[in-house]
Amino acid sequence: MEQSEFALSEREFTRIRERLYDVAGISLSDAKRTLVIARLSRILRTRQLPSFDAYLDFLETEGSADDAQDFVNALTTNLTRFWREEHHFEHLVGYVGELMKTRLSQSQKRLRIWSAGCSTGQEPYTIALSLLAAHPDLRRWDFKILATDIDTNVIAKAATAVYPDSELNGLSLERARLFERTGDGRVRIPQPVASLVSFKPLNLMAAWPMKGPFDAIFCRNVAIYFDKATQGEMFGRLGRILAPGGFLYIGHSENLGAGGAGFRLVGKTIYQSRLERAKDAA
Ligand SMILES: C[S@@+](CC[C@H](N)C(=O)[O-])C[C@H]1O[C@@H](n2cnc3c(N)ncnc32)[C@H](O)[C@@H]1O
Known part of the structure; x- marks a missing residue:
């Protein structure tokens, strides 16, 4: 997994978990911290935001429906294949x-x-x-x-x-x-x-x-x-x-x-x- 310049505090992880649960019903376990950092860091970089807190504040105040969707898209796990469980x-x-x-x-x-x-x-x-x-x-x-x-x-x-x-x-x-x-x-x-x-x-x-x-x-x-x-x-x-x-x-x-x-x-x-x-x- 790629290294990130952003640190994820306990408080930020809780905010992310709560938002994803409220929107999509998805429960993120503690083991998903590294995945969350890697997936959301890309958005922080693109938006030139300094921290996960700043990103969450942005989503809650001025973020558009597309921004809210990007958050969910970044955190879903999409593994699949043809004839899975055949x-x-x-x-x-x-x-x-x-x-x-x-x-x-x-x-x-x-x-x-x-x-x-x-x-x-x-x-x-x-x-x-x-x-x-x-x-x-x-x-x-x-x-x-x-x-x-x-x-x-x-x-x-x-x-x-x-x-x-x-x-x-x-x-x-x-x-x-x-x-x-x-x-x-x-x-x-x-x-x-x-x-x-x-x-x-x-x-x-x-x-x-x-x-x-x-x-x-x-x-x-x-x-x-x-x-x-x-x-x-x-x-x-x-x-x-x-x-x-x-x-x-x-x-x-x-x-x-x-x-x-x-x-x-x-x-x-x-x-x-x-x-x-x-x-x-x-
Ligand atoms: C691991 S994939 C499974 C794909 C396929 N059903 C299979 O078994 O190969 C899980 C999918 O569930 C979707 N998903 C997660 N939460 C969802 C929700 N609240 N509503 C609709 N889809 C959701 C994810 O976006 C992801 O694409």
């Missing part, structure tokens, strides 16, 4: 196959999936690539994937649908073939696949403009940054926007905690919305 995509393919049979007989060719905390897009694109490869008929369906993140930088990057070809390292040949080559060391998600995904900035801690219901929600490796109370509340909200019998996929080190009442565990970090609860709520 058993989720195998489960989704099977579930959507079953759902297509039922909906076909009911002439309801509609499928909605939400990738909540999508980072640079690998997760929603993996959903789209996996489902179209397994179920080509989905091209004729009303099929949409909503992909959201609080970090506006990652959303902008995701929307380009272009990645360095090193992103394909470790993928099978069969999966690597699903990408287009740009000819300059990068790969692109083919347009018919990319067009299924809409990227939007969205803070999971704020109001959600969409109503749902979603047939499946991926919210993986997002809640690890929240405290238990925030996690429970958020998973409870996700349960209420999921269709009856729909699935919620979470990260391998996460659990639903107090938000788990409306779900049953059906596989490793895969939860199904309990039909009875959904019926009660309707």
Whole structure:
């Protein structure tokens, strides 16, 4: 990590932690001090501010909405990759196959999936690539994937649908073939696949403009940054926007905690919305 000319006092670290928690629900542990210094020092240098206190004062008094967003963008952790925790995509393919049979007989060719905390897009694109490869008929369906993140930088990057070809390292040949080559060391998600995904900035801690219901929600490796109370509340909200019998996929080190009442565990970090609860709520 780069050295910084700025020292971070206990008081400044507390102010930063409180601001990030209030805005994004993210709890920064003590171990994140070095990361905070490195990420925010860049902003201090650009703005020619003498200290973290001066930066926080600036945000609180004259900072614009963009400045507030830069603060959050600098402090999120966006690690992701294609086919991360791949058993989720195998489960989704099977579930959507079953759902297509039922909906076909009911002439309801509609499928909605939400990738909540999508980072640079690998997760929603993996959903789209996996489902179209397994179920080509989905091209004729009303099929949409909503992909959201609080970090506006990652959303902008995701929307380009272009990645360095090193992103394909470790993928099978069969999966690597699903990408287009740009000819300059990068790969692109083919347009018919990319067009299924809409990227939007969205803070999971704020109001959600969409109503749902979603047939499946991926919210993986997002809640690890929240405290238990925030996690429970958020998973409870996700349960209420999921269709009856729909699935919620979470990260391998996460659990639903107090938000788990409306779900049953059906596989490793895969939860199904309990039909009875959904019926009660309707
Ligand atoms: C580690 S990435 C996980 C990406 C992907 N879901 C995966 O599992 O590979 C976590 C993402 O959650 C986002 N995030 C953190 N707090 C958030 C919030 N309050 N609302 C929406 N997104 C948030 C971060 O910006 C980051 O991109």
